[in-house]
Amino acid sequence: MKSIRSYLVIAVLSAITLTSFVAALYGYRTSVAAAQTLFDAQLSDTASLIAALLAAQPPQTTPEADRGLTPSAGQAAFQIWTEDQQRLILYSADAPATAIAPFEPGFHDRNFNGQRWRVLVRHAQASDHWILVAQRADTRYLLADSIVMESVLAVVISLPVAALFIWIIVGHGLRLLARLASQLRHKKAADLSPLDLDDPPEELAVIVAAVNALLNRLARSFARERRLTADAAHELRTPIAALKIHLHNLAAKLPPGDPTLAQLQAEATRLEHLITQILLLYRMEPEHYRATMEVLDLTEIARQTVANRYAEFECKEQEIHFEGHSQPILGDRFAITTLVDNLVANASRYTPMGGQIAVATSATTERVILEISDSGPGMAESERERVFDRFYRIGGDRNPASGSGLGLSIVKLIADLHRATIRFGASAFGTGLSVRVEFPLSEEAAVATPDGSA
Amino acid sequence: MRLLLVEDDTSLAAGLSLALRNKGFAVNHVARGDHALLAVQTDPPDLMILDLGLPDIDGLDVLRQLRNTNRTIPVLILTARDTTSEKIAGLDLGADDYLAKPFDIDELDARLRAMSRRLGSATGSILTAGDLSLNLATRELTKGDQPVDLSRREYALLRALMENRGKVLTREALEGKLYAWGEEVASNALEVHIHHLRRKLSADVIKTVRGIGYSLRLP
Numbered sequence: 243m244k245s246i247r248s249y250l251v252i253a254v255l256s257a258i259t260l261t262s263f264v265a266a267l268y269g270y271r272t273s274v275a276a277a278q279t280l281f282d283a284q285l286s287d288t289a290s291l292i293a294a295l296l297a298a299q300p301p302q303t304t305p306e307a308d309r310g311l312t313p314s315a316g317q318a319a320f321q322i323w324t325e326d327q328q329r330l331i332l333y334s335a336d337a338p339a340t341a342i343a344p345f346e347p348g349f350h351d352r353n354f355n356g357q358r359w360r361v362l363v364r365h366a367q368a369s370d371h372w373i374l375v376a377q378r379a380d381t382r383y384l385l386a387d388s389i390v391m392e393s394v395l396a397v398v399i400s401l402p403v404a405a406l407f408i409w410i411i412v413g414h415g416l417r418l419l420a421r422l423a424s425q426l427r428h429k430k431a432a433d434l435s436p437l438d439l440d441d442p443p444e445e446l447a448v449i450v451a452a453v454n455a456l457l458n459r460l461a462r463s464f465a466r467e468r469r470l471t472a473d474a475a476h477e478l479r480t481p482i483a484a485l486k487i488h489l490h491n492l493a494a495k496l497p498p499g500d501p502t503l504a505q506l507q508a509e510a511t512r513l514e515h516l517i518t519q520i521l522l523l524y525r526m527e528p529e530h531y532r533a534t535m536e537v538l539d540l541t542e543i544a545r546q547t548v549a550n551r552y553a554e555f556e557c558k559e560q561e562i563h564f565e566g567h568s569q570p571i572l573g574d575r576f577a578i579t580t581l582v583d584n585l586v587a588n589a590s591r592y593t594p595m596g597g598q599i600a601v602a603t604s605a606t607t608e609r610v611i612l613e614i615s616d617s618g619p620g621m622a623e624s625e626r627e628r629v630f631d632r633f634y635r636i637g638g639d640r641n642p643a644s645g646s647g648l649g650l651s652i653v654k655l656i657a658d659l660h661r662a663t664i665r666f667g668a669s670a671f672g673t674g675l676s677v678r679v680e681f682p683l684s685e686e687a688a689v690a691t692p693d694g695s696a
Numbered sequence: 697m698r699l700l701l702v703e704d705d706t707s708l709a710a711g712l713s714l715a716l717r718n719k720g721f722a723v724n725h726v727a728r729g730d731h732a733l734l735a736v737q738t739d740p741p742d743l744m745i746l747d748l749g750l751p752d753i754d755g756l757d758v759l760r761q762l763r764n765t766n767r768t769i770p771v772l773i774l775t776a777r778d779t780t781s782e783k784i785a786g787l788d789l790g791a792d793d794y795l796a797k798p799f800d801i802d803e804l805d806a807r808l809r810a811m812s813r814r815l816g817s818a819t820g821s822i823l824t825a826g827d828l829s830l831n832l833a834t835r836e837l838t839k840g841d842q843p844v845d846l847s848r849r850e851y852a853l854l855r856a857l858m859e860n861r862g863k864v865l866t867r868e869a870l871e872g873k874l875y876a877w878g879e880e881v882a883s884n885a886l887e888v889h890i891h892h893l894r895r896k897l898s899a900d901v902i903k904t905v906r907g908i909g910y911s912l913r914l915p
Contacts, residue, residue: 476776476777477776479776479796479797479798480705480708480776480797480798481707481708482797482798483708483776483797483798483799484705484707484708484711485798486798486799486800486801487708487711487712487714487715487801488707488711490711490715490801491711491714491715491718494718514798517798539868542866542868545866545867545868545907545908545909546866546868546869548864548908549863549864549865549866549869549905549908549909550863550864552863552864552905552908552911553862553863562905562907562908563906563907564906564907564908565907
């Protein structure tokens, strides 16, 4: 079934047509019967009239002389026979010379003159004559035909109008279904909130209730899954803390630069990073995070973040360029710090030893921009869409530089929280990636520092 | 420096006790909140590390009860929870610092030393870096054996740099130290004071991190 609407329109039209024709057929039969009665009565009257005339003035003429009695439309005929049924006394021009029906009183259907006739045979007691009156049978059918044709024609003519009405009415009746469909179509993948349909008809109420129950079950199971992840990550914090302490204590007993210890420490750091990122991702999800929006200086936060990570840049002999004046934005301090930190850490991670990293803040008339560029290998166009996927790592698992694969997912969550957009481009270092985060210029932030500087 | 470690995770407590002993603390370890309160009553420590997730009493309740009886012991909260509201609750109840697990032992050590300096004890009040020695009680600086005169603002900047040795302090953070004196500071004041400090110590002691801030670099 392609469309409920088309199906209903066609089905209802077919039903109307079928019942109309059944009704017409029945009407035809009734009309024919009615015409039969009516015309029979007419024949009977004609016979009575002839009988009365014969009684008043018996014919004395020969049959040959009587041919002058000619009715003419050819719709009716009559014969008057003598009592002994041997002699035809009087007859109409249409009538043949033989008896048009057997001499038995009553109605007969007979053929003569190439037509079907209805014949009434009557024995007139008063004048001792047989009176045979006939009328063309098709007359009565023609009447019934015209009555039925008119009623059927009305139905046929009104069908397109009915179709239009049904189309509109069915469409109107299905509009809630259309609204429901539209709600489902526009639902975002992560949106598990129940459907909202005002006063749904009972047929749809069942569907809405079933879909909402399903959504609710899904939401609960997603929440349970996420909580499990967060709880698991949480439970791992103490063992990782213990692991790090024991490694620290072990380092004091081993000669400096022991390669196994260095690898153990690197693994512990990786584990710690992964757990931290999982927890951050969980915390930053819109349903958990309650942002405290305040006026912040994006430049100050970026500078502090770079300062905190400075040891890592030095360790990789990376040159860092920082540029920017005070740029007030409306944001959540923890979230913005996390966003900048993830981007700066990524830049350092994917930029080789001795590379360059630039962090800059600026503003246009509409936006405050944070741009972080590096001289690393950059990012292929095809990867730009996938980097926000959780656990996606550029270069795959074998890339020794890879992090948790969650950093940009977290960045995206925070950017969405602040209605900021993220754009990737080529960096000014020739090779490498430039990440631009554009925050909407907030009036509140602009008012706090009217001249744009703190 | 006597330190009470309140931590219910046996492995972490053992490792932490050893690490802190290696750093020169005398560590006493308990695993329960009621034991911690008892230990404070019978033998008050100089510092306390308090884990929030204890088996008997919630760490924040331990802190609350501790502050009702003893207001002075500096407390560093250690926890696997890291939500901002809990951090604020802990600090509101009188904790002096807060560190989320997993932590860096050097970071913990630095925080503990900063806390102990606030106690004003003789050993805790001297900051050293290379041949520099800054007495926080008397505000006297010696370079090698030579005393060096410092202005109040130079002292504030040098103390911040020495307390965060090896780290980069941003312009904003350092300017905050100058503003703490409650006076208007000219836009180039920071550069001027850094310039003076370099002249008094040596040019390469304070490294400029262009666009970011300054850092104390000593062998």
